[in-house]
Amino acid sequence: MATIEERGAIDRPEFGAGWREFPWWLIAIIAFLILMGYLMITVEEYSRVFEFVVGRVNSPSVLPDEGFYAFIGQGISITIYTTLVAFIVAMVIGLVTGLGRISSNVLIRNIATTYVEFIRGVPTLVLIFTLAFVLVPETVNLIGLDYVLPMNTRALVALAIIYGAFLAEIFRAGIESIPTGQMEAARSVGMTYGQAMRYIILPQAIRNIMPALGNDFIAMLKDSSLVSVLAVRDITQQARLYAGSSFRFRETYLVLTFLYLTMTLVLSLILRWSERRLNQDR
């Protein structure tokens, strides 16, 4: 039988390791979120801000006024919808451009590189203005459509085009991370370049870039706040409107911070968890 002292001596290093590994940062962030939640429930001004920012009162009527959107709020719906749809479009653009970046065709490669470098060389905020006010409407005119795109759509297109360039670099890096032997083996049994890409290279590449894609999804959720400069009524724009008319800056921007932090925290926890699972069965 071990004495208490002896067991303590054995246990202590393990306790120390657990203490070091414990996610204290998570506790700190959750504490902030709980505090904010408490304020929003108990303090009337905070709950009024919350209702307005997520868009449950005085909200724009771009989305149906009843049902789900109205329940979770028009503002937050716009934020989530814009992020999701723009990201899906950006994935398509990114994949095509990423493939273009490694194409052996000089023209295709240069078109893809021009696009990527153009986007990377201009600040995101400036790009949102340029795309939404210049490039998107003029492209619509150019293809002969007599149609004024709503700002929400322009904002979405702008985000997709900007993130398409970032994702293209991720896709390119992912494809280049697969050893050349894989392409050679696939080609050596008679597969075409396209078949080898689709069935051999991309499935492996996408697995490798899942963490990077997840990070960019979170980054996009945050950058979706920039569409507020186009007067798209996402949660940031709602907050600006509220703060501007009530001068309740502290309450408004703390609630806005709370909203983004909640969403990004949930996403980043999902991301960590799925990464761990991916690594387990590797």
Next chain:
Amino acid sequence: MNTAIIQVEKLHKYFGTIRAVIDVNLEIQRGEVVVIVGPSGSGKSTVLRCINHLEVPTQGAVFVDGVHLEDRATDINEVRAEVGMVFQQFNLFPHLTTLENITIAQRLVRKRSKSEAIANARQQLERVGIPEKADAYPRQLSGGQQQRVAIARALAMNPKIMLFDEPTSALDPEMIKEVLDVMLDLAREGMTMVVVTHEMGFARAAASRVVFMDDGRVVEVARPDVLFNNPKHERTKLFLSKILQH
């Protein structure tokens, strides 16, 4: 009409300023087992890779079964389906099971039905001696088993020719034999094979001819007993004395 299944004519391959292959001529008949030996950097793998167009010659021509590979009108994928290749690093598809590794090209390239492809895959796994590994992933296999799956993957296409690029060089010593045994069986069955290897034992046992290359050129071509016992050229002698010493 030339009856050779592989013809390599005046083949040159340069990588920038490096001249990897210089003026190589080679004719290989159906059913022959040709082993290419030589010091590293002598261009043997490059010649092999030109035979299924993984490398594009700088000059010269390669014909496989009468088809000119460098001709723009040639559908290279059709030719490659007839030419199996086994790599030093196995290059199995890590995201697919053994069975899927062997069936995927049959489905996509040979357009075989799923059941047909699977039946053939199992037959090939039987042939290389690891039928029980059908559902394993490559990472769960030893090096020797991986290389045998790679051979099965190539054989499943029912190729006319098999190319081997140093198939045992990445293997632990105790696994070399299991791979060489499979290759010997293939040779006995009459498969046309071109093998780049350092396994002189295999060359002696299976080769109909041995090609010795050095500095990008073919120095000497002879039957294995002649080349190993009475090499004509000084460079061949030097090379053989170095590798057969111990």
